[in-house]
Amino acid sequence: MFVFTSEDENKIEKIVKKYPIKQSALLPLLTLVQRREGYISPEAMQAIGKKLDLSPGYVQSVMSFYTMYHTEPTGKYIILFCHNISCQLNGADNLFAYTGQKLGVSGGGTTEDKKFTLHKEECLAACCGAPMMRINDTFHENLTKEKIDQILDSLP
Amino acid sequence: MTQILFKNIDTKGLSSIGVYEKQGGYRSIKKAFDKKPEEIIEIVKASGLRGRGGAGFPAGLKWSFLAKDVFPRYLACNADESEPGTCKDRELLEKTPHLLIEGIIVTCYACRINTGYIYYRGEFQHASDLMDKAIEEAHAQGYLGKNIMGSGLDLELHTHLGAGAYICGEESALLNSLEGRRGEPRLKPPFPAVEGLYGKPTVINNVETLCVVPWIINEGAEKHAALGTEKSKGTKLVSVSGHVKKPGNYEIVMGTPTSELIFNLAGGIRNDNKLKAFIPGGSSANILPADKVDVRYDYESIAEAGSMLGSGALIVMDHTVNIVEAALRMSYFYMHESCGKCTPCREGTRWMYQLLNDIQNGKGSSKQVEKLKDICDNMSFKCFCALGDAAVAPVASSIMHFRSDYDELIKNLEGDAVSA
Numbered sequence: 001m002f003v004f005t006s007e008d009e010n011k012i013e014k015i016v017k018k019y020p021i022k023q024s025a026l027l028p029l030l031t032l033v034q035r036r037e038g039y040i041s042p043e044a045m046q047a048i049g050k051k052l053d054l055s056p057g058y059v060q061s062v063m064s065f066y067t068m069y070h071t072e073p074t075g076k077y078i079i080l081f082c083h084n085i086s087c088q089l090n091g092a093d094n095l096f097a098y099t100g101q102k103l104g105v106s107g108g109g110t111t112e113d114k115k116f117t118l119h120k121e122e123c124l125a126a127c128c129g130a131p132m133m134r135i136n137d138t139f140h141e142n143l144t145k146e147k148i149d150q151i152l153d154s155l156p
Numbered sequence: 157m158t159q160i161l162f163k164n165i166d167t168k169g170l171s172s173i174g175v176y177e178k179q180g181g182y183r184s185i186k187k188a189f190d191k192k193p194e195e196i197i198e199i200v201k202a203s204g205l206r207g208r209g210g211a212g213f214p215a216g217l218k219w220s221f222l223a224k225d226v227f228p229r230y231l232a233c234n235a236d237e238s239e240p241g242t243c244k245d246r247e248l249l250e251k252t253p254h255l256l257i258e259g260i261i262v263t264c265y266a267c268r269i270n271t272g273y274i275y276y277r278g279e280f281q282h283a284s285d286l287m288d289k290a291i292e293e294a295h296a297q298g299y300l301g302k303n304i305m306g307s308g309l310d311l312e313l314h315t316h317l318g319a320g321a322y323i324c325g326e327e328s329a330l331l332n333s334l335e336g337r338r339g340e341p342r343l344k345p346p347f348p349a350v351e352g353l354y355g356k357p358t359v360i361n362n363v364e365t366l367c368v369v370p371w372i373i374n375e376g377a378e379k380h381a382a383l384g385t386e387k388s389k390g391t392k393l394v395s396v397s398g399h400v401k402k403p404g405n406y407e408i409v410m411g412t413p414t415s416e417l418i419f420n421l422a423g424g425i426r427n428d429n430k431l432k433a434f435i436p437g438g439s440s441a442n443i444l445p446a447d448k449v450d451v452r453y454d455y456e457s458i459a460e461a462g463s464m465l466g467s468g469a470l471i472v473m474d475h476t477v478n479i480v481e482a483a484l485r486m487s488y489f490y491m492h493e494s495c496g497k498c499t500p501c502r503e504g505t506r507w508m509y510q511l512l513n514d515i516q517n518g519k520g521s522s523k524q525v526e527k528l529k530d531i532c533d534n535m536s537f538k539c540f541c542a543l544g545d546a547a548v549a550p551v552a553s554s555i556m557h558f559r560s561d562y563d564e565l566i567k568n569l570e571g572d573a574v575s576a
């Protein structure tokens with residue numbers, strides 16, 4: 001069972017007010033839920049749909065279009081590892097493999113302790129700091145194996 | 157060298173309104189309000205400012221296409237920076253959010269718009285949070301809200317986050333996404349200036365474009381038009397990435413030689429290696445061989461050299477790169493990002509990736525290279541939106557200029573076949 005908290009309700013009210021039609025609030029609401037829960041469950045889809053007068057099926061069809069929404073639980077830290085051209089040219093493939101090995105999720109996925117979810121990602125607009133990764137909202141640039149060790153080991 | 161956008165970019169605390177105002181920020185609004193909205197459009201037209209997002213369409217002209225006497229109108233600022241190689245808008249958004257707000261106020265005054273949205277790619281949560289704070293500050297100073305500085309302009313500005321879809325940088329897909337739909341492109345016409353967001357006339361401009369507007373109002377159209385070349389006016393932010401010693405965003409006057417960007421500003425090729433290839437305007441632009449490196453960095457010169465200025469992302473590759481491998485990676489990107497709405501793009505991007513993957517892994521033949529060329533022909537100008545053409549660029553240009561890289565991988569295979 002999914003319920004919005006009263007804090008959510010306040011935020012939702014503000015979000016919906018930004019737009020002349022309720023439906024525009026769909027992506028922001030999905031983001032709101034995912035930021036707290038780490039993913040969007042079928043129950044959450046229904047609740048969001050109800051808020052915005054949209055069917056759960058419609059919510060799902062929109063949600064499935066965007067790669068940042070997860071339908072399965074994710075780790076505490078979501079690592080998006082860029083492998084696009086500028087990062088590739090600067091050794092991202094080796095570093096991605098290294099990170100996967102280090103975390104025990106070669107090729108990407110969620111660690112057993114649910115601490116990390118590793119994803120290979122498309123260009124994140126930090127090409128001048130390649131190779132780079134984004135952990136939750138933070139960009140980490142000019143990566144090396146040592147720097148990756150340091151960053152990952154320091155996360156609580 | 158004249159700097160319009162980066163002159164004060166590294167000033168400490170520039171993202172706060174106090175520091176921004178001390179640097180002369182928000183001056184252009186008052187100047188703009190002393191003129192009629194139509195005059196502002198004429199000034200921007202005369203300045204020669206062209207869209208910095210990729211297409212290079214004249215900004216003032218775009219504004220003048222707004223359907224007459226239809227209200228409300230909307231502004232959508234495109235901050236969906238996702239073109240591989242491009243990271244200049246992020247620097248503006250994170251370091252000087254008030255510059256964008258100032259540009260948006262002037263634009264909305266010129267176009268009689270009362271509501272604006274800044275559409276961020278989903279991964280720009282941090283920049284969007286910063287902007288929310290900046291918007292609050294601007295409200296408190298009376299730069300946003302009702303009857304701004306007695307001008308009669310009411311303006312509300314909102315941030316909106318996408319959620320991971322390159323296609324949402326295409327203007328009509330961006331509008332769909334803002335309306336809470338799948339981010340698929342719309343059929344044009346009607347163009348957004350006539351029927352855009354919520355079916356109303358809408359101005360869509362890139363972050364960098366809007367950020368140039370205050371300078372034009374302050375300094376005058378002529379001063380802007382005096383910079384650059386005949387058809388490319390002003391300055392351009394260029395993200396230089398790849399195999400250079402000092403990758404970074406650099407602001408140059410339009411028409412500066414590309415070699416100056418690579419060998420001077422960005423410090424030259426890493427380990428003093430040899431330049432093999434470069435892409436002037438993001439992965440959607442054709443790859444060019446090293447002998448074109450003196451091409452002037454402006455819309456028309458790069459087009460003449462067989463590529464495009466695009467979003468201003470200069471990706472540099474040294475002699476160690478196999479161009480097939482680079483094309484394969486870019487091709488994967490377009491396959492991943494194709495929205496699936498139209499067949500040539502949905503099928504073509506997948507097919508190209510598979511063929512390139514075979515070639516890269518030593519399972520290719522010259523027949524497959526011919527097939528790739530055939531697919532390129534069948535996608536060019538035949539897809540629903542520009543993503544299809546973008547997907548063709550790295551493949552077609554890599555075959556055109558670096559056929560030997562393909563042949564090498566194929567020859568290896570044929571050698572293997574013989575020995576087997």
